[in-house]
Amino acid sequence: MITQPKYVSLTSGHAEGMDELVAFDNALATAGIADLNLIKVSSIVPQGARLVPLREFPIGSLVPTVYTRIESDTPGETIAAAVALGLSPDGRGVIMEYATRGPATEAEAVARARVEAAFAARGIPLHECHVVSAEHTVQKHGCAVAAAILWGDELEERLEEWETEAWTPDVRFSVRVRERIFSQRSPYQHIEIVDTFAFGRMLWLDDTVQTSEGDQWAYHEMLVHVPMFTHPNPRRVLIIGGGDGGALHTVLHHPIEEVTMVEIDRDVIRACREYLPSVSAGAFDDPRVRLVYKDAFTFLDEDHDPFDVMILDIPDPIGPAMRLFTPEFYRKVYANLRSPGVVATQSGSPWLQPDVVIRAVNAMRAHFSQVRVYLGHVPTYPAGLWSFAMAARGYRTEVPSEEELAERFQRLALKTRYYTPEIHRAAFVLPPFIQELLD
Incomplete structure (x- = not known):
């Protein structure tokens, strides 16, 4: 009582x-x-x-x-x-x-x-x-x-099982677990899906939050809609990573002809399709989707038609993923972009991972003349404030006018929960401490 x-x-x-x-x-x-x-x-x-x-x-x-x-x-x-x-x-x-x-x-x-x-x-x-x-x-x-x-x-006090991610040696993030849904060690990583009280079902890879039902839309809408609306007419899209299917689902709201998704770990896709289906919302079954289970470096070295937009839904630069934050990787990205073409990537927390922001931007700058950083907010990611980096081949990545964004947004009749044309433009206004990182 x-x-x-x-x-x-x-x-x-x-x-x-x-x-x-x-x-x-x-x-x-x-x-x-x-x-x-x-x-x-x-x-x-x-x-x-x-x-x-x-x-x-x-x-x-x-x-x-x-x-x-x-x-x-x-x-x-x-x-x-x-x-x-x-x-x-x-x-x-x-x-x-x-x-x-x-x-x-x-x-x-x-x-x-x-x-x-x-x-x-x-x-x-x-x-x-x-x-x-x-x-x-x-x-x-x-x-x-x-x-x-x-x-x-x-x-x-009776509900006492928690899942914790160490954001830094001094900062941790914990969520109360309702039920442990799935756990498997794939050839590449430990995959967990847990149901939580605060954020619904969550995907964890190697003890790190990847996405949640409660806030995935905030991340995926900013990762995807900003480059898709920056490109004048995207038709062929490449997604690297993103095994939960959230970026894929968001891309499919646009009138594209084909989207290729390259994911190295097929077990992540299999687990998310079965135990986290609300994030992909049937996107894997869309006829415009081509799934490729392959290392990103290997795929980019192969001969295929270039892409209008590339979405890099990649993990933080730890272990093998370090290669995805190098000038060598962006040389391959550049070579696979059509002109005009746009690439966007997640680039970490400006508060707790400034080194990741700098690493991502410098790797892009090695091959792209202009790199723009923009911001979003994802509560389950380190410190909440999240950065994205975007670059283009064949034209400058100027922020479209509010009128142009509004017209394209309305034409698609998009129903979003975070992204709006106004937020698109505002996301490129950076606080001085982040601008200092980039200068």
Whole structure:
């Protein structure tokens, strides 16, 4: 039993059932709390408690909960439930709930108004208000439920398996593991896929984070869309690395004719297709895709038509991957680029890996007259702030105008979560400490 909650998690759900009770149980299931023993409490949140995403708790846990529910057996009727959490500037909290035979907007408005009234009655300012709701159109027996789960260390301490990456000898990154999904030692590396509470499923290679369901789009959209929109008309694309398929999936949003993906470790692709399919989203089965299981140096030495855009989704320069950050490698890259052609690579953390940034840029500069660095943010990568380096053959890598980017972006009807034409241009504005690295 939790006596002093430290965290609040908001959730909601709706469902049908054979009768009202079963509909309620099914609605709890969609909200992710069906296997908990909910202890209904009133509306006060301890000062300093934090709003966090809902976690998975041991089955049968006794959990204080503020919730509201509504059931109906009138076909076609709309029902809704909402819970609102208000917080003051000094961290005091009040939760209010409301359920209605009407739309979710009505339930949300009343719950929010009740929070405002509670704060006014206590004479404390309302700093922020968070609302969650569920709306359901009844078929036979329907239910909508909304809840605020209050929990603390009693539950948190039971979830104690962690996966850790050493970013530097003095800095580490850890995530709490929900379940270990896959582990294999391939001829090249140790492959792990784990399900985590904060970022969903994650791919780790040799104890290093490669990608996660929770933030992969932030990395892949910046790695891919920036060079693809920099090139005037990309048709043939080469991806080196990227066995999770995220870069491949992102490239396929563009009207290309063919994309070749060169990955040395077929076991990474096999594991990600089976255990991390949301990242590639079926991209490996696209008829425009040609998979090549080969060392990048060997492939680039072979005779084939040049490429318009090359995406280097490569690991950090450790061990054999050091070769991918050398002038020798970029000599081969240059030789395989069409004119005009664009190449982009990930180039590490400016905060914790400045040597990687410098190594990547200097290797490019050995063969390209102009190298541009741009920035993104990837929470699971060292220090979050991430750099990319881009160069071109046959023309200067000037940042396209916002109008041109917007027109091409709209023409493709892209649905992105990080990249926008405005962010494309802003990404090339570098803080002085990064510009100093490059000068």
